[in-house]
Amino acid sequence: MNAVILRIAAMVTMLTDHTNYLFQWSSLAEFAGRLAFPLYAFLLADSYRHLRSDSGRMKKYGCTLLILAIVSEFAYDYVAFGQWVDWRSQNQILQFLCFVLAALLADRISISWVKIPLWAGVIVLNTVCNLGYYGLGIVILLAMTWYLDRQEDWNFGRRLIGAAAVMLVFCFGYVIQEVYFNFNIFVVDGVVYWEPIIGLFKTNAVTLLLIPVFALYNGQYGNPPRWFRILYKYFYPAHLYILSLILISMGF
Numbered sequence: 709m710n711a712v713i714l715r716i717a718a719m720v721t722m723l724t725d726h727t728n729y730l731f732q733w734s735s736l737a738e739f740a741g742r743l744a745f746p747l748y749a750f751l752l753a754d755s756y757r758h759l760r761s762d763s764g765r766m767k768k769y770g771c772t773l774l775i776l777a778i779v780s781e782f783a784y785d786y787v788a789f790g791q792w793v794d795w796r797s798q799n800q801i802l803q804f805l806c807f808v809l810a811a812l813l814a815d816r817i818s819i820s821w822v823k824i825p826l827w828a829g830v831i832v833l834n835t836v837c838n839l840g841y842y843g844l845g846i847v848i849l850l851a852m853t854w855y856l857d858r859q860e861d862w863n864f865g866r867r868l869i870g871a872a873a874v875m876l877v878f879c880f881g882y883v884i885q886e887v888y889f890n891f892n893i894f895v896v897d898g899v900v901y902w903e904p905i906i907g908l909f910k911t912n913a914v915t916l917l918l919i920p921v922f923a924l925y926n927g928q929y930g931n932p933p934r935w936f937r938i939l940y941k942y943f944y945p946a947h948l949y950i951l952s953l954i955l956i957s958m959g960f
Contacts, residue, residue: 722947742914756811756853803834841882
């Protein structure tokens, strides 16, 4: 399984997730939409792994992420909050850019323990500034980079175990993060309401289906046509602006 298949799945599930967020058209769509972030994060970590030794291509990749993050923010704000500028949260590409910049810096630090406060600071920054999936997004990107760096040397069984470890961190991390940000909803007068917490985990547990998918990934980009590469590169901002125009035409 190469990156082309994962990219198609990422675009389809993200579009499903965002349209369902706006129009609530299917509970099945909600489950499918949960797959979008792990797929995009996996592909971002893999792209970084391929490009980090090539400074020229890495610089171009970073500039592309910066431009896409800036362009996407306005449509992201409109889809999420109904206005073109809103500071309550920032788009996912900005978090990806933050990870890439921090990873490049970390790769240039020879003292291992120094990387710990660096990444801790990045996790806090992403949480405080409400970037993408907050601190969890950075944790998962680190975990996926760790997995991809070792995947080629592992047999299929070890790949399954490694991918399972990453996705279990995501599942439980997502629930913990949601409870933290919405503490007053899940804990009232000292009483913990477990039913909605378990419901969160059940909804997010669909992402565990990606464990064999990641284990089967062969580490190859594939050979997609140029139009597909352009589509994938600009799909995030393009679909957000299309959704924004649909909302405007509907009077929202």
